Amino acid sequence: ERAAEEAAGREYIRSLNELTSKAKNKKTIASWNYESNITTYNEEVQMQVFLEVAEEEKEYWKETMTYFWNEFEDEDLKRMFQKYSKLGTSALPEDLNQRLIQATNDMQSTYAKATICDYKDRTKCDLHVEPEITDIFAKSEDPEELKYTWLEWHKAAGAPSRASFTEYVEMNNEAAKLNGFDTAAEWWLGEYEAPDSEEQFMALWKQVKPLYQQIHAYVRRQLRLKYGDNVVSAKGPIPAHLLGNIWAQTWGGVEKFTRPYPDKADVDVTAALISQNYTALKMFKTAEEFFTSLNLSGMPDSFWEKSIIEKPNDGREMVCHASAWDFFDGEDFRIKQCTTITNNFFKTTHHEMGHIQYYLQYKDQPVIYRAGANPGFHEAVGDVIALSVSTPKHLRVMGLLEDGPDDLESNINQLYKMGLDKIVFLPFAYLLDLFRYGVFRGTTTPDNYNCHFWQLRESVQGVEPPAPRSEEDFDPAAKYHVAADVEYMRYYISYIIQFQFHRSLCQLAGEYTPDDSSKLLSNCDIYKSTAAGNALGKMLQLGSSKPWPDAMQMLTGQRNMDASGVLEYFQPLHEWLKAENERTGEYIGWEPSTVQYC
Ligand SMILES: C=C(C[SeH])C(=O)N1CCC[C@H]1C(=O)O
Numbered sequence: 001e002r003a004a005e006e007a008a009g010r011e012y013i014r015s016l017n018e019l020t021s022k023a024k025n026k027k028t029i030a031s032w033n034y035e036s037n038i039t040t041y042n043e044e045v046q047m048q049v050f051l052e053v054a055e056e057e058k059e060y061w062k063e064t065m066t067y068f069w070n071e072f073e074d075e076d077l078k079r080m081f082q083k084y085s086k087l088g089t090s091a092l093p094e095d096l097n098q099r100l101i102q103a104t105n106d107m108q109s110t111y112a113k114a115t116i117c118d119y120k121d122r123t124k125c126d127l128h129v130e131p132e133i134t135d136i137f138a139k140s141e142d143p144e145e146l147k148y149t150w151l152e153w154h155k156a157a158g159a160p161s162r163a164s165f166t167e168y169v170e171m172n173n174e175a176a177k178l179n180g181f182d183t184a185a186e187w188w189l190g191e192y193e194a195p196d197s198e199e200q201f202m203a204l205w206k207q208v209k210p211l212y213q214q215i216h217a218y219v220r221r222q223l224r225l226k227y228g229d230n231v232v233s234a235k236g237p238i239p240a241h242l243l244g245n246i247w248a249q250t251w252g253g254v255e256k257f258t259r260p261y262p263d264k265a266d267v268d269v270t271a272a273l274i275s276q277n278y279t280a281l282k283m284f285k286t287a288e289e290f291f292t293s294l295n296l297s298g299m300p301d302s303f304w305e306k307s308i309i310e311k312p313n314d315g316r317e318m319v320c321h322a323s324a325w326d327f328f329d330g331e332d333f334r335i336k337q338c339t340t341i342t343n344n345f346f347k348t349t350h351h352e353m354g355h356i357q358y359y360l361q362y363k364d365q366p367v368i369y370r371a372g373a374n375p376g377f378h379e380a381v382g383d384v385i386a387l388s389v390s391t392p393k394h395l396r397v398m399g400l401l402e403d404g405p406d407d408l409e410s411n412i413n414q415l416y417k418m419g420l421d422k423i424v425f426l427p428f429a430y431l432l433d434l435f436r437y438g439v440f441r442g443t444t445t446p447d448n449y450n451c452h453f454w455q456l457r458e459s460v461q462g463v464e465p466p467a468p469r470s471e472e473d474f475d476p477a478a479k480y481h482v483a484a485d486v487e488y489m490r491y492y493i494s495y496i497i498q499f500q501f502h503r504s505l506c507q508l509a510g511e512y513t514p515d516d517s518s519k520l521l522s523n524c525d526i527y528k529s530t531a532a533g534n535a536l537g538k539m540l541q542l543g544s545s546k547p548w549p550d551a552m553q554m555l556t557g558q559r560n561m562d563a564s565g566v567l568e569y570f571q572p573l574h575e576w577l578k579a580e581n582e583r584t585g586e587y588i589g590w591e592p593s594t595v596q597y598c
């Protein structure tokens with residue numbers, strides 16, 4: 001009897017796979033058209049398609065739930081049914097789903113359309129976050145210009161979305177409950193398939209916090225020396241507008257005037273890319289060539305036809321934030337990004353192409369398994385490749401860096417540059433979803449959104465706002481992922497596990513052996529290693545068909561996420577920072593902020 005039921009279930013899942021592929025394809029096309037060209041018409045079409053497909057998916061779900069899949073013997077069939085049993089936001093009654101889509105569209109279009117006036121030329125008021133504001137934060141060393149730009153962006157992009165965000169939270173929590181979760185926080189955490197995920201995330205932070213505090217103390221000192229005691233205190237949090245990035249999430253923007261050995265050659269890839277006439281297309285082709293050098297897949301022809309790799313200059317409004325898209329038909333994969341010729345975008349191009357590589361590797365899986373082993377895996381693929389690309393060794397291979405000394409000081413400068421991206425980012429990513437877990441769970445309410453956000457920014461990241469804040473503001477929505485309902489713990493996890501992946505791939509490539517100081521993990525370049533590429537490809541082909549510890553074990557031999565990779569990679573820098581902060585008597589950590597924000 002049960003065997004017959006399982007056979008029927010297997011047949012049903014096969015037909016459901018086809019229906020799901022078409023449903024997801026329709027939604028993805030509608031979203032692509034809307035986010036590539038924000039018009040009322042495209043928004044209405046996207047809304048209609050989402051509501052129609054939601055009704056279809058409700059019908060499929062009712063059929064799915066008539067099977068006793070919990071008793072099935074076939075673990076794989078059971079796993080597919082279990083995933084199909086989570087209907088997502090389509091579980092909402094149509095009117096609530098309409099409100100949720102509307103609230104998210106309103107936040108997303110507010111963010112995409114937000115513009116501010118230029119500090120120096122107040123009549124020039126068409127500055128978007130990409131590329132203008134991003135470029136100002138990468139280049140300006142004028143605290144007043146940075147403070148003005150920071151305040152104007154947060155006023156234009158954050159505050160207006162406060163009401164929509166509250167609506168979004170209510171609807172998202174309603175959807176969570178209909179999917180069997182207490183709040184959307186547990187729904188998001190469920191993607192990591194472990195009952196103690198929150199504790200795991202906290203344990204990872206405890207492992208890396210000492211390293212973060214050291215680089216934080218060093219940077220604060222450098223900024224104090226540059227801007228003076230009355231702009232940067234000796235023991236307090238660092239003002240957010242001085243860190244080279246509008247969200248203070250990575251601090252590469254201050255590298256040029258804070259690096260440990262300033263007289264050593266500057267590794268400025270941006271200048272080299274420009275002087276060598278790199279175009280957006282050439283950056284994409286270069287990234288693709290790294291993947292194919294590993295015996296991984298190249299981009300299909302349709303990718304080059306349908307992707308948007310530069311901001312169109314036809315005056316349209318669009319979502320410029322970089323993204324990679326799977327259209328769930330096994331053929332159509334695209335990137336949408338407003339590329340400018342910078343080192344950051346060179347890395348982002350690898351990051352986004354890492355998503356496409358994952359889509360290509362698991363495209364023959366059932367649709368329900370076409371996802372990362374956990375969301376962090378998907379964010380880690382491209383970054384793992386970029387870890388090799390950003391080594392001086394590889395940059396020289398590409399002619400983007402002239403020959404130079406490989407002495408200890410150059411290595412410390414290189415590790416410092418990487419640390420301003422990879423170490424600094426960890427507390428920012430961690431706190432962004434600590435904040436949203438609190439909002440979904442109701443421990444943070446609309447009357448203390450901004451207060452709680454800045455309490456986390458101060459306590460976890462040691463950063464404070466450039467001026468007093470109030471509940472008239474809503475600074476979280478000035479960050480794309482909050483406005484666009486994109487979970488963020490995935491990046492925190494990625495920045496931990498990408499070093500576990502990198503360490504294993506480097507050993508497979510013969511580029512690294514533990515305890516052999518002549519082969520530093522931070523100098524490893526896996527370029528052209530088919531051994532590494534084949535191992536990575538095998539892990540990626542799994543998609544989400546197995547619990548992520550199985551995927552992790554396949555590549556690294558470990559079944560857990562741990563920060564040993566990060567700590568091993570940055571170990572020489574950690575030692576140097578401890579000695580340097582000791583030498584200068586720098587205060588490690590930070591005292592409470594004196595800025596009023598609650
Ligand atoms: C490049 C993407 C698209 Se998935 C991105 O959003 N990232 C990559 C780094 C962290 C995060 C961010 O920009 O905040």
Ligand SMILES: [Zn+2]
Binds near residue numbers: 351352379
């Ligand atoms: Zn990504």
